[in-house]
Amino acid sequence: MKRNYICFFVALLFFPGAYSSVYVEWQQEQDSVAFYVDKGFSMLNNDFLTALKILEKADALAAASNDPEDRADVAYAYGYAYYVKGNYDLSLQHYLEALEIYQATGNQLSMAKSLVGQGLIQQGIDRNRAAINLFNEAIDAYNESGDPARANPAYLNIAISQIEVEEYEKALDNLQTALELSKKAGRIDVEHLALNRIAQINFFRGNYDKAIEFYFRVLNHQTEPSNWEKSFAHAGLAQVYAAQEKYEQAEEMGQKALVFARDLQSIWDLERNTGILSNVYQSQGKTAEAFEYLALNQKYRDSLYNQNKLRAINLLQLESKEGENLKLQLEKKAVEKQLFTNRIFLGILVLAVLLLLILAFMFRKNIRQKEQFTTQLQKKNQTISEQNRLISRQNEDLSEMNEAKNRLFSILSHDLRSPLASLEQLLGLIKSGDFTPEEQASLLDEMLVQVSGTSSMLQNLLHWANSQLEGSKVNIEKVDLQQKASKIIKAYYLIAKRKNIKFIQQQVEDLSPVMVDRGHISVILHNLLSNAIKFTREGKEINISFEEREETVLMNILDGGEGISQEKINEIKKFNNRMISEIGTSMETGTGIGLMLVKHFLGINEATLDIKNHPGKGAEFIVAFRKA
Template sequence: MSQIIRFSFLALMCLFAFQNTVFGTPHPKDSINFYLKESKKYTYSDFSTAKLYLAKADKIAHQLNDKNAIADVEFQFAANYYIFGSYDVALKHYIKAAQIYDAQNNRLGVAKCLMGQGIILQSYDRDEEALKKFKKSIAICRALKNHSFVIKNLLNMGVSQANLNLYNEAYESFTESLKLSRKLKFEEDSQMAMNKLANTHYVKNHLDSAVYYYQKVLNDKVKPNLWEEAYALSGLSEVYLKKGDYPAAIDFGLKGFEKAKTVKAKWDIARSAEILSNIYRKKNDYKSAYEYLKINKRYNDSLYAESRIKAVNILQLEAKESENEKLAAKAETAQQKLNNTRIFVGFVIILLVSLSIFTYYYYQYTKQRGEFFKEIAIKNREIQSQQSMITAQNIALEELNQTKNKMFSVISHDLKTPINSLIQVIELNKQNDLTKEEQDFIFEQLQKQVKGTSLVLNNLLHWANSQIDGTSVHFEKIILNQITEESISSFYAEVVKKKVSFNHNYNEDIFIKADIGQTRIIIQNIIANAIKFAPINSRIDIFYSSDKRNTKRFTSKTLEMVLTRVK
């Protein structure tokens, strides 16, 4: 019988072992997270239950010696004590959590505790100090891209800014937190942001906007917690009091008062009682007004007494923290001295090695520098040579540009008159006023004109080409009177039009030594000007004369023109 019992016991033990192996047991860290989550559920409604869950989480965290988990529990303790109104106890937990987070290099944890300390300072009207904490915290949270705590910091910054009457800055902080919380679907944060925006609108006397945001909180698809609900109801009561709608103000005020009592939030109870007292006073119901005024005074006195005690505790805590910081600073100074000694020894060793390396490289550098300077001198000479070439090319281009301008000026001047003549002949023919004999005569004259114009154009193009190419002057023996005859014939149409005649006198061919292209251009210009300025029915006399200026080198012959009117 005893063997059967023993066997059964062993079988049961194996079964339990198998069950644990197959189905597993909860991990202790999961239990910590579970208790933390459960505690948060009761943060705003039941402080005792929330504290009970935190105690269980704290016990497991210390058993595991998980520093980050211990800090998380301390942080949640601080948050719960803050909501309960025990600011001095909350601050102790925030400081303790911050020390653990800092030792674990948990930057997010440090940021959370900075925010918590800022909230405590805010509760004691030290809003400027609180803002510094919030700004440090939000900078870390933005760097870590932790949007949840960015939102919370924005909300707390807005509260301090409103307390300092910086309502525009507060409005921007609340608006940004609302946009971000809606985007990430953080309902609780968005409700808090809407409550704060509503209060800001109330202070700025935007009553309709205040009602809009308070109603948004109360009618949100996710039911607000008791704290936010009490705040919104009392806020609506305050707005309707200002609007003069006393029935609505009383209705919302009583609801807000009951919610505040449920959550046991002394500040909210005092606020609701004060609003109700003001409403009843406006309605001349002085008895009810007095009752709520007594409630307001009782809670305000309690808050004041607690705040004085807590303020003393805060100061003592800060003094202790200051002493701890001094001790830490001394320890850090001693460690720094030791580190400095090590750094100095290391520096001396590095310096000796560096000097050896420097000496070697300096020798190499000096050697290479001489070769480098030689290369630079060669490059400089090449650059100077190239600069000289570029300068010469620029001068040549400038001269070429000037030549181009002069060429177009000459061509336009010398071709304008012949082309105008051709246009006039064509216009006469288009009018059909000419007889057959006149047409034959005109076309014969036109042919002469075209030949003359062609000759002028060829001469001009030859001269222009020589100018562009930079061709040098080519002296040769030419017959001057022959060039003159060719030039006269090229202006046939102009001569006929102005009814002028030429008297070209010479006894024999006149030879000169000159550049034939330039000579043609000169003769054409002289004859063109003579025709241009000659009166109608006049005669142009052309004759030659010569004078010897240097018999050893050349003889210069001058062409002159005399204009006389034919009488």
């Protein structure tokens, strides 16, 4: 823009007669497709709606010019714009349109950009291996174009996919290449992106100081980064500070990141940033805020990965294959038309005998071509069938996610009900005013113990709930079984005291830790201890002991009840669905999901459950966890 103004005034100063022609040339350049495409790109990372309106002007000019390169450039710009917005279906449609035109015109450089765009979409739906293949194809196209320095975004995006599959050393090598090429090509935006990703790798490796250094290199860069990169850098700093337990700084950075993401209207950034803030508030014990941002995170996650989008992408792929079939059919008709024209021409020039020979030759050739087209159509139909099977598998995955959410709500209602009911009863007793100040102080002390235990349980449930909403992931780690049991026993202090029940927990020195998901073991122990209290008679004991074996660590829970029938033991071991809950020793009722959940999470963590009956003395539940 600045160069155009300088040329205009130089022409006016030294060639006054050239004023009219210079102005017309300048005006035409302002109304060109390239001008509006470049302007749209410059606005894209800061104001999506304005950028889209500018691209609509470019689209109108391209349609009027009927230049295939103009149409391809606009299609590519739309593809990138919708990718930034998170509309992968529309993005893929435009990238495919642009690639087809660039292939027809032989524009290697633009072909490479379109391949990078398709790779970004594969990356966006977590198909990172396929994305890496597309980015490598793009690098080959950049090299064939004679301008290999332009391949810097392809190297950057290969590194991003390698980060997702945890190939950090390869990712660092490609990021270094992207930095070097971006300096040669003058791509400051790619430099910002590469620095952000280097910071991210350092965070994943636990090098927090290095991560902070690289994130601030982006934010303090001499060329101001885009809102997109500001959002990523602030979100990364929030993660680092949270890992360092600097929660106030983490919250500040997370909120800044969210502001930039909302300005961008980028669903990907909104999903990431709300997830980070949910974890930060959870770590601070701010339950309401944690749930608020967790709900927002799930909303944006569903927007990115909902079933309709997955179907739309697959349908576009199918339409692409069907388009290829249509192209083959049109080519077939064109060949047949050409054959007919040739027969007419030959019939005028040659004798009847030669005409018959030529017709016979053409007939044989036509048969071979039909066979070839039939084979190709069969291959395309096979591809369509494979795509349909893929859609079916994806529907099954979505069903599994819905089942995980249902389990989540069942667990929350089941495990929080008893502690909260106890607190409610105590508050009612205090409100009645029938107690002396000393008795009220004692009751408040008991409530403090109960609240402390319930708070610990709630934190575990939040941690587990967050993992469930992310797709039922299992995070196996070392857990001190004795310490975990002691914490959970505190949550049932008042419930046990109300029945005058004592917990007797054996302490084993140097007991090996177990390998289990920390959230899952909380659910397992909560339900087993709750059941033990439920079926223990008033004034009796619940004995908890531990035993270490060669490959496992056993936890034995012996209640003080009447025992359990062999028929009930067989029912628990056999069924995986909700069972009819039995009445406890003090007429307690239940939902019937507790033992079902125990069996479910034991299976996921490769643990086992055994049950023994001691008539008149109680039932013994023996859980065997994998030893670390």
